[in-house]
Amino acid sequence: MSAEDTPRAPGEEVAFQAALLLGRLRALRVTSAAVPEAVLAAAAAAAAQTGRRVIRIVGAEDGTGVLVLGWDGETAPAAGLAVPSWRLGLPPVPTLVWAVCLRAAWPEPELAPFPGRVFKRAGILSLCSQLGADPDSVERALDRTLPDAHLIAADGLDLCLGPAVAALPPAVVEGLRRGHHVLPVLDEGACPSPPMRQRSALEVSGDVSQAPEASDHYVVRSAVATLETARKPLPRASLPVLADPAMRSLAERFLLPCGRHLLQTPDGNWITGSTDPVADALVEEEGGTLTDVERAVLALVLLHTVAIPRAQGRHRHSRWTGEPHTVTLTTLASNRKISKAAMSAALRRLRAAGMVAESTTGRYVPGPALDRLTEHRSGMLWEDLILVGRPDGHLAAAVRRRRGLASPLPRRDNSVGGPAETDRP
DSSP: OOGGGSOOOHHHHHHHHHHHHHHHHHHHSEEEOOSOHHHHHHHHHHHHHTTEEEEEEEETTEEEEEEEEEEOTTTSOOTTSSOGGGBOOOOHHHHHHHHHHHHHHOOOTTSOSSSOOOEEHHHHHHHHHHTTOOHHHHHHIIIIIHHHTTSEEEETTEEEEOHHHHTOOHHHHHHHHHTGGGSOOOOTTTSOOOOOOOEEEEEOOOOOTTOOOSHHHHHHHHHHHHHHTBSSOBOGGGOGGGGSHHHHHHHHHHHGGGTEEEEEOTTSOEEEEEOHHHHHHHHHTTSSOOOHHHHHHHHHHHIIIIIHHHHTTOOOSSOSSSOOOOEEHHHHTTSTTSOHHHHHHHHHHHHHTTSEEEEETTEEEEOGGGGGSOHHHHHHHHHHHHHHHOTTSHHHHHHHHHHTOOOOOOOOOOOSSSOOGGGOO
16 A cells, blocks of 8 residues: 555645655655645645744746745754755856846846846856856756756757746845855846746745744754755754754654654764655655666666675675675676767766765765655665566575565576666665
């Protein structure tokens, strides 16, 4: 029985759907607002406990709109606090491109940046090139990096600010407003702006009567914000508040309605992850899951950096990270069922998702996102590697029987097409 099929009381079902909605927002960043109002209100209330806001964006052509998740003014992670280099963020070239896009869409700093004006792709490319940015890197930022982060949206050659901008906390908007005069300015005469599109953003209200106001609640919310935006587990010394059992319990109480929980790695570091029921439901609806090629490449990375070294006695624990075993693209490309170009593209996306990292240039290791797996899901991933590495073995047969899976098809030496079934974790 799947997570969504488990019988629940009406109140429990609303709470679960609210947690699933917040999980969907975290995985996809933007999702449809076509959900029951009770679920939407419960999600907004749960988000408020962790210092977050649910924003509904409605366009003139769409009465339902979309939802996006942001931070409130007090809890939003600030630069300069608790190992900022470990936080998620844009690389240098996409940051420059985003600055140019923001200024093009937001000429009047006294107004809110969202929805802003429509601007032309050609003007962004031209100005960024004049500022010394590599044209190919600028195009990748416009075509993939910034749209994936929902910081911009494209309609052909016309661009506009994306829904993530509507969720920027007031403190961030105020900081951008103070620095507005240093943002690079487009030549309006060379590339006139198209007409504005009508869009509006409103914060979804929930029952915030029980929103925490005590000082220890604020400290815990700040710790949760740090964990939720961390790229990898944070050392205990960075979050001393979690050494107190009462504060850890409070953090768990804030996270659970959002479908999240607190995890501690074997070496004592802290990170957050999705609860198993929410993760199972997201997988079932394919919310934020990897593509077939990405799964195949991740499986190959784990085989070469964890499974094979462990079989050779060089990987002596059950963690995915922390060992120096690496693999290169050349070695990965020896699997001829995936082209080298497709493998390179998959590695870029896996790195962006934190599933794969580079120890040095061109040498890949398992990424820090794997530390967010619960013990149960980590065990399932180990079983997946058994199915990949030796699908005809006794352990693989036992795994398939327990999961109710069919026996694998016979292997065929075929270098054409996508990855074979046994290449997928």
